[in-house]
Amino acid sequence: MSEDLARAALRYHAEPRPGKLSVESSKPLESQRDLALAYTPGVAEPVRAIAADPAAAYQYTGKGNLVAVISNGTAVLGLGNVGPLAGKPVMEGKAVLFKHFAGIDVFDIEVNARDAEHFIEVVAAIAPTFGGINLEDIAAPDCFYIEQTLKARLDIPVFHDDQHGTAVIISAALQNALKLAGKSMAEARIVCLGAGAAGLASMRLLKLLGAQQITLVDKDGVLYAGRPDLNDYNRPYAVETEARSLAEVLPGADVFIGVSAANALPPELLAQMAVNPIVFALANPDPEILPATAKTLRPDVIMATGRSDFPNQVNNVLGFPFIFRGALDARARVISDQMLIAASQALAALAHEPVPASVLQAYGLDALAFGPDYFIPKPLDPRLLDMVAGAVARAAQA
Incomplete structure (x- = not known):
């Protein structure tokens, strides 16, 4: 900074x-009447109502x-x-x-x-x-x-945004990036660097959306079956493989998702990824690889970062306000997988719609349309509230 x-x-x-x-x-x-209504004696009435029926708290508080x-x-x-x-x-x-x-x-x-x-x-x-x-x-x-x-x-509802908010935005962006790359979720080879809250939750949601070939890598290497330092939370994501490092698993991969640290993606490994590689370099403030570096090396790269000064920002503000809005409106007791999937799919769909003039003005742009530089909605898009919150509420009530 x-x-x-x-x-x-x-x-x-x-x-x-x-x-x-x-x-x-x-x-x-x-006025005196306002005071009597706000506090004593009037406040006793909603107290009695809630004591008799706790659900009345939603009406009176x-x-x-x-x-x-x-x-x-x-x-x-x-x-x-x-x-x-x-x-x-x-x-x-x-x-x-x-x-x-x-x-x-x-x-x-x-x-x-x-x-x-x-x-x-x-x-x-x-x-x-x-x-x-x-x-x-x-x-x-x-x-x-x-x-x-x-x-x-x-x-x-209890919601850990570093897990599920990140997962919703990553999965929405990946659905659209795969369309641009001409690949499918089921067939894509996905490598995720970072196996903390964001990485594990994101891979879990991608699996629910059909991903079948996922390899997770942390600071100690590949999460492989039998690795002795795994815990109850990351052990389910371990895979049967002889590979032990990022350098061994990234060549030929279709997707790299980084939720790790600055400069953690060596350019020479990006060069070895599949055609139309998808790179989500989400470390903040400095990504795993800078877009300029990636695009110079691989002009066919489809890229997102966590930063607002580059195209395709994976930003949790695209998710958590609207996920909670939908959950609160539906008076949901939990935020379910179906609600997360609904949010992800609504976000992905919105990027295909014509962009309103107000969004272009907010970002100082003349035009914006679905493509390599726009496959996830902008955080200041006013349509997010209706589309995402509405989808979440409907999923909650289904």
């Missing part, structure tokens, strides 16, 4: 008042449109375990995106938890406040256990 941008970012967060969130009343409080964005700060962006307080700007930022893109209210909650069990107990204890829980920036493997346990205990 440049010094100018860094200074601007600090000013943005500090001025004219610190932080990015505020709480505003949704009801008038201008903000629960049904309120999401908790919760983190313990153990895996914040690419900065690592910076702690819950340092992660607060990210959680506030997530809240702003929820509100701006989907009209969802958010409380950001940073938990100084000793361990996964402590974190789970804290979240479970405060869950009655909310209509949904968005887990964020929690390190693997704890993130898997935390989400699974909370989903089983709570009667509201």
